[in-house]
Amino acid sequence: MSVAVVPQRLGLAGYGICFAGIVWREVLRFLHQRERFLAALVRPLVWLFIFAAGFRQVLGVSIIPPYQTYVLYEVFVTPGLVGMIQLFNAMQTSLSMVYDRETGTMRTLLLSPFPRSFLLLSKLAGGVIVSLLQVYVFLLIAYFWEIELPPIGYLTVLPALLICGLMLGAIALFMSSVIKQLENFAGVMNFVIFPMFFASSALYPLWRIKEANPLLYEICRANPFTHAVELIRFAMYGQLEPMSLAVVLLFTALFLAAAIYAYNPSKGMLGRRGEAR
Amino acid sequence: MTPPLRSVVDPDALEIRGLTHRFGQTVALDDVSLSVPRGTFVVLLGPNGAGKSTLFALATRLYDNASGHIRILGHDVRREPMAALKHLGVVFQSRSLDGDLSLEQNLIYHASLHGINRRTARELAARALDKVGLAQRAHDKVRALSGGQARRVEIARALLHQPSCLLLDEATSGLDVASRESVLSMVRGLVSQEAVGVLWATHLVDEVAAQDSIVLLHKGRVLFSGRGPALMALAETDSLRSAFLRLIGRDGGAEAP
Numbered sequence: 001m002s003v004a005v006v007p008q009r010l011g012l013a014g015y016g017i018c019f020a021g022i023v024w025r026e027v028l029r030f031l032h033q034r035e036r037f038l039a040a041l042v043r044p045l046v047w048l049f050i051f052a053a054g055f056r057q058v059l060g061v062s063i064i065p066p067y068q069t070y071v072l073y074e075v076f077v078t079p080g081l082v083g084m085i086q087l088f089n090a091m092q093t094s095l096s097m098v099y100d101r102e103t104g105t106m107r108t109l110l111l112s113p114f115p116r117s118f119l120l121l122s123k124l125a126g127g128v129i130v131s132l133l134q135v136y137v138f139l140l141i142a143y144f145w146e147i148e149l150p151p152i153g154y155l156t157v158l159p160a161l162l163i164c165g166l167m168l169g170a171i172a173l174f175m176s177s178v179i180k181q182l183e184n185f186a187g188v189m190n191f192v193i194f195p196m197f198f199a200s201s202a203l204y205p206l207w208r209i210k211e212a213n214p215l216l217y218e219i220c221r222a223n224p225f226t227h228a229v230e231l232i233r234f235a236m237y238g239q240l241e242p243m244s245l246a247v248v249l250l251f252t253a254l255f256l257a258a259a260i261y262a263y264n265p266s267k268g269m270l271g272r273r274g275e276a277r
Numbered sequence: 278m279t280p281p282l283r284s285v286v287d288p289d290a291l292e293i294r295g296l297t298h299r300f301g302q303t304v305a306l307d308d309v310s311l312s313v314p315r316g317t318f319v320v321l322l323g324p325n326g327a328g329k330s331t332l333f334a335l336a337t338r339l340y341d342n343a344s345g346h347i348r349i350l351g352h353d354v355r356r357e358p359m360a361a362l363k364h365l366g367v368v369f370q371s372r373s374l375d376g377d378l379s380l381e382q383n384l385i386y387h388a389s390l391h392g393i394n395r396r397t398a399r400e401l402a403a404r405a406l407d408k409v410g411l412a413q414r415a416h417d418k419v420r421a422l423s424g425g426q427a428r429r430v431e432i433a434r435a436l437l438h439q440p441s442c443l444l445l446d447e448a449t450s451g452l453d454v455a456s457r458e459s460v461l462s463m464v465r466g467l468v469s470q471e472a473v474g475v476l477w478a479t480h481l482v483d484e485v486a487a488q489d490s491i492v493l494l495h496k497g498r499v500l501f502s503g504r505g506p507a508l509m510a511l512a513e514t515d516s517l518r519s520a521f522l523r524l525i526g527r528d529g530g531a532e533a534p
Contacts, residue, residue, distance in 0.1 A: 007394075008363055008391045010392050011392075013392070013394075015392070017389050017393065017395075018389055020389065021385070021386055021388070022390070025375070025378070025382075028382065029377060029378070033377065102371070103372055104369040104370070104373030105373045107367075108367075108387065109390065110337070110339065111365065112362065112390035112391060113361075113362040113363045114390070114392070115359075265339065
């Protein structure tokens, strides 16, 4: 009946094409949204140029691993700001998924014949790759601000960034499935991003927090974002923090499973609420 | 491409049998059955809230049906989602193109979701855009299109992977009269040219033509299934419009304002 042969490939090659297509779209969309790129860079740079410059007079950082000498506060805070870039990017990706769901783009994605978990993972990977672009541009600017990592650090930080991006993305993906509408999202940003960022080792070393408030110290230690920051911090100096790696991997698996469950057509949350549109 | 054994009889583009779905206590669909053979245009007619959108959500597997079957070209969407979705094209009621990307980029993205590589996708996209009369605009951003043009791109996209079954949910909503006409006649044309089965969901009686099959859905139930003349005979009126209103109980009786 139809003239041409349908060129759909649903084997291994098809998976590759599908994955590449989803990642390509995420990157393309990011590059087209210049304000988003700018905001993603300006945010950590404001912290670095203004907050850190002022704060270094107040807070001295003693020699703690992985640092071998006294470091400037700017140097200490850099891994935290890298984590912040990834955190914001993950939340933005999940925000766009809630938006996608309202417009119908999410439904277009889910119409693909490939398994849903694969589609979600690809989408997640797209977000992580976008965050890598942001992080490396930030590190480049920071380099000219005399925050220099050992050359190998720029390479060894890459796997840490991938894992942390996946974890934050999985958390965000799960959130996107539970949040019903965009309006709820602003609140969640406040209740998720800020507590996660401030109750972590991003801005101050944990031993300092322990002196000030033992309870807050415990909260910080339980915060997965702390471990993401520490994993990145050590990786920047070519070292591995096994504890942080374990925690980050565990949270990744946990939230990924939860997100896939939530998007599963027979078990998930989408059907229960009668979200027919 | 050898056909499976069971298609001794050509399977319908879409076949729905005994479909029931509840949200909590509310019954959204109650024992709904309908079929769309290939090369036919079936209108799913119903007022807002009749259950059309729920039916679309189930057919596109946004979530699973509790009971009953939905088959696309003979493949059950729950049991063989990959085989079923492969043959399905959908135009949703809400806009679903990326405004920041060009027409071609949107289509290439969609093609990749179906495992079609970039080179083939370019060719298919050019052909599809030509079919809907937008070949010249391939490199423009979607944002620059009018509502009617964007709808045509969505139809081109839904057909890109050459599905046998095309579902359209209120595809003309938000369009002016001229664009509505052109979108509708374009889709009707496809039915005969490409041998796709089309399920056209709408609440507008004017979109029904004399030769169309009609499935009348109201409060989750199929009230009538057949052609226009039979519908008018059933309602004992001489226009489709009044037949529709009479069957859904809004024909100016007690509840009219």
